[in-house]
Amino acid sequence: MAVKSSLDSLGYFETYCDTITDIIIIHPGHRSYVRSIVIKGTAILNIDSICRETFPRPYDAGELQALAGKTLYFLGSKGYPFAKLSIDIADTLCADPLKKYDLHKDITVTFIISENGCYAFAQPLITGNIKTNAGLLSHDISIKKGQPFNIKNIQKTKNRLLSRKYIASAETGSLKIIREETSEFSSDTNKPTYKGKVMVPLIISDNTGLGVDGAIAFQTSQTNGNNLTGVFNISLLNMFHHGEIGNLTYKGEENYQYLNVTLGAPYLFGVSLFGTAGFGLEIKQDDYGYLHGELRFTTDLWPYWQWGLELKGHEATTYVDSVPIDRQFAGLDFVMSRETKPYRAGELSKEAEFKIGSGVTQYDGAELTRWHIDLTAGLHYPLNFRHALVARLVSGAILTDAIDTLQTTELYRTGGYKSIRGYTDNEFAFSSVIFGQTEYHYYFNYSGSVYIFMDGGIGRLNKSSDETSKALQKMCGYGIGIRIPVKIGDAAIEWARNYKETQSWGRIHVSIRNAVSASTSN
Known part of the structure; x- marks a missing residue:
């Protein structure tokens, strides 16, 4: 009986059922208590x-099973990968001192360990569809020949490899014992005596090639009319097998042009230093021109996490009555970020980035200081294999002198596919903003899903020449989308509209990307 088995696992060993009447009455009896847990067969650990x-x-049988797993994991982290464990249970009938006739069982649990020898690591065996330089891979492999076997180093190796964009998958095969002569082991009594060495097969597949994705957005608006925009992106990932990445993005419409180029490489100078350089320009006819550059250096903090510094500068030119006005800015940011993974059925994906920094700009002969703080956090949480929730929060604020007039390109531009869907791309320019994105996904296969979404937030508009105060702008958009696997990668279609629109058709965004491009963005 399932109920009796469940009660047995919780220590109600004397459960019986009364079935004399039509109603089944369950008598669980008294619950047993674990008096102590004793570990025998090893001297390197105790229950504490x-x-x-x-x-x-x-x-609680489930709790004991978890403790048994922790015991084997502990032994695996101390050089005993083949340890085995059996459980012995002895019970004694005891009376409650406060209730003389209330009897229950006290249980003593014994974990009996068979260590089966202490082992060291052999040289790991790297297999799989891999073209990435072996020297580059070695930076993320914590399995070193001759070191004591430690299961934590295997998991650390997998996590570090999977945190790199140029690695598609990393798995381990069955451990293999390498038989070696006794003379190869040290006779130093201060060092452990190894029974042998264990080879760990690493099955790795990398991302290498040309990533291509493009998008077309058709927008109808009650205030801005109809508009058609296009975005084209080319990514070069690990083409020379040293983990390098290059990206070129172009976006254009009738009176607007945008171009951005980024280059990055891991393990500069053979140390844990990751470098990224970016350059871009943006031009809107008869309105403004914007030229910017960034240089970022980061290092590993934890698997998937990096931190470092970013140098940045830009020059913005605006036109007032056809007269150009130039502004320059240079600054330094502290950056901490977490690498994210593409959304997939049944898989948890996290996103995070924190930036804080300051810089200086020239205005009307005076040198002004600006500060900013930005925070982005996101989560793709699978409810089960078919269903998932997505939540994302983005915020930012710029602090500057009262006389400093920020240009449009220096503000947080919000609206459109990458921020609050349902609005025209970059429809708003804020000095401070916070918004959230929420999605519900139904996956019909591993990478394809249908989803509904709602985005909303609030931003503070930058003060203009005819305003005495800054105004708050509320935003809310909603829509539906579908992501479909295709032969070269995946395609997506989204329809969105904001809450103020009642007559327009809203906005339609169509995009397609190949597998390499999908590995670098959601």
Whole structure:
């Protein structure tokens, strides 16, 4: 009976059912308690090494199973990859001192360990569809020949490899014992005596090639009329097998042109230093011109996490009555970010970036200081294989002198496909903004999904010459989308409209990208 089995696992060993009447009455009896857990067969750990719970405590088979798993993991981190564990349970009938006739069982649990020898790592075996330079891969492999076997180093290796854009997958095969002569092991009594060495097969597949994606957006608006825009992006990933990445993005419409180029490489000078350089320009006819550049250096903080510094500068030219006005800016940011993964069925994906920094600009002969702080956080949370929720929060604020007039290109431009859907691309320019994106996905296969979304936020408009105060702008958009796997990668179609529009058809965004491009963005 399923109910009795469940109660047994919780320590109700004397459960019985009364079925004399039409109603089944379950009598669970008294719950057994674990008086202590004893570990035998090894001298390198005791129960305090893996469990901080107090005893006696109610019997729970699931809890004991978890403790047994922790015990084997602990042994695996101390050089014993082939340790085995068996459980012995002894019970004693005891009376509650406060209730003389209330009897229950006290249980003593014994974990009996068979260590099966201490092992060291052999040279790992790298296999799979891999073209990436072996020297580059070695930076992320924590399995070193001759070191004591440690299961934590295997997991660390997988996490570090998977955090690189140029690695598509990283798995481990079955451990293999390498038989070696006794003379190869040290006779130093201060070092452990190894029974042998263990080779860990690493099955790796990398991302290499040309990434291409493009998008077309058709927008109808009650205030701005109809508009057609296009975006084209080319990515070069690991083409020379040293983890390098290059990206070129072009966006254009009738009176607007945008171009951005970024280049990046890992492990500069053979150390844990990652460099990215960017350059771009933006021109809007008879309105403004914008030229910018960035140089970022980061290092690993944890798997998937990096931190570092970013140098940046730009020059903005605006036209007032056909007279150009130039502004220059130079600054330094502290950056901490987490690498994200593409959204996939049943997989958790996290996103985070924090930036804070300051810089100086010249205005009317005076040198002014600006500060800014930006925060982005996102989560793709699978409810099960078919269903998932997505939540994303973006915020930013610029602090500057009262006399400093920020140009449009220096503000947080919001609206459109990458921010609050349902509005024209870059429809708003804010000195401070916070907005959220929410999505519900239904996956019909591993990478294809249908989803609904709602975005909303609030921003503070930058003060203009005819305003005495800054105004708040509320935003809310909603829509539906579908992401479809195609032969070269995947395609997506989204329809969105904002809450103020009642007569327009809204906006349609169509995009397509290949597998390499999909590995570098969502």
